[in-house]
Amino acid sequence: MTDHVEDFTAFHDELATVARDVLGSATSAGAIDWMLIADAGWLGLEIVDELDGAGATFAEIAVILREYGRAAAGGPYSAVASAAVGALLLLETSPSRDDLLRQTAKGEAVPVLVQSGDLLSHSAFELIDERDEYTLSGSAGFVPDASHADRFLVPATLPDGTRVVVEVAKDCSGLSITEQPVVDETRSFGEIIADGVAVPKSSVHHFSGDPDKSMRRVNDRTAVAIACDSIGVSEAMLDATVEYVCAREQFARKIGSFQAVKHSCADMLVQITIARKLVAKAVNALCAPEWDEQSAVAASMAKSFATAMAVDIAGKAMQLHGGMGYTWESGIHVYLKRATLNRAQFGSPATHRKLLGARYLESGGLTSDRAYCSPAR
Incomplete structure (x- = not known):
């Protein structure tokens, strides 16, 4: 498979620079204007030209997601562009689906895919056939950006066991949304409960391919999107730390000249470099037309390593800032x-390492991807 990231390095660098400027100016003044994001074309990056999109790939979305992490920016961009659009593109073509994609690209709609984050279970929502319509029941907790959505894409199960996606308006009768506080104040989550929500049959969308594989691909997109955000977080922390140790003096010397500090910063860079490679491999896999088990392996490797690495680097940055790192003002x-x-x-x-271990046991041992597995231990 052609390495999409390397082929478009110059374009991605330019896209990252523009995104950094937009997100930097927006976050300094407060919340990011949704129409600013839409006018920049970021919402329609992966949507085809015929539906007012740019016809790009997930690789371009990954660039934006990394800059969101670097800026610690809020808003539903990841939930919409990564998860919701990713799910819509895997559904059978229909006028309602195409219209929703077109509205999303323009910023006129904010669809959010209802994902609880449980990688091992099927949808908690069920549809009951009532002749002319369905009724939807079920619940999901910690759905990203539930409060920002104007409609939800709910993975549900038909009476015959088929997995589908149901489009539900946020203000419909029988649907309740409860905010759920989390440690990160830059993002929001909510619990969604559907209690006998009436759903027209035209709002029930079928997958164009195998439903289980399609949902697993969407789950992988979400995991990799989080990994991209974590790389941005790590890069921001490394930049801030290098800037600080090059300015802070102790014993009439810049603390960045101390060997222990140099080694710590070098270790941070090494970890980020490894994470970039793992995430690039996972992004490339998601850009391919077909999803397979190796794509899932790449996603799990990227998610497990990049997110653990980001916590370690943020903690190290706090230590290297000394007492200043523990103050509210440092950020x-x-x-x-x-x-x-x-x-x-x-x-x-x-969890992802357990999934990786189970896959390798089923396949009879390590495959040619062994080099990518070792950093994720």
Whole structure:
């Protein structure tokens, strides 16, 4: 498979620079204007030209997600562009699906995929056939950006066991949304409960391929999106630390000249470099037309290593800032909390390592991807 990231390195660097400027100016003034994101074209990056998108790939979205982590920016971009659009693109073509993609690209709709983060279970929502319509029941906790959505894409199970995606308006009768506090104040989560929600049959969308594989691919996209965010967090912490140790003096010397400090910063860079390689491999796998088990392996490796690494780097940055790192004014606590949530969200490193171990046991041992597995231990 062609390495999409390397082929478009110059374009990705330019995209990252623009995103850094936009997110930097927006976060300094407060919340990010959703239409600013839409006008920048980020919402429609992966949507085809015919539906007012850019016809790009997940590799371009990954660039934006990394800059979101670097800026510790809030808002539902990841939930919409990564999870919701990713799910919509795997559904059968229909006027309602295409219209929703077109509205999303323009910023007129904010769809959020209902994901609880449990990688091992099927959908907790069920549809009951009532002749002219369905009724939807079920619940999911810690759904990302539930409060920002204007409609939900709910993975559900039909009476015959088929997995589908149901489009539900946020304000429909029988649907309740409860905010759930988390350690990271830059993001929001909510519990969604559907109690006999009436659903027109036209709002029930079928997958164009195998439903189970399609949902697993969407889950992998979400995991890799979190890994991209964690790389941005880590890069921000490394930059801030290098800047600080090059300015702070102790015993009439810059503390960055001390060997122990040099080694710590070098270790941080090495860890980020490894994470970049793992995430790039996972992003490339998700850009391929077909999903396979090796794609899932790449996603688990990227998620398990990058999110654990980000917590370690944020903690090291706090230590290297000395007493200043533990103050509210330094801002490091914002990144440490974000990294901590990323580590727990949508599969902890331990969970993904268990999945990797189970796959290798089933296949009879390590494959040619052994070199990529060793950093994720």
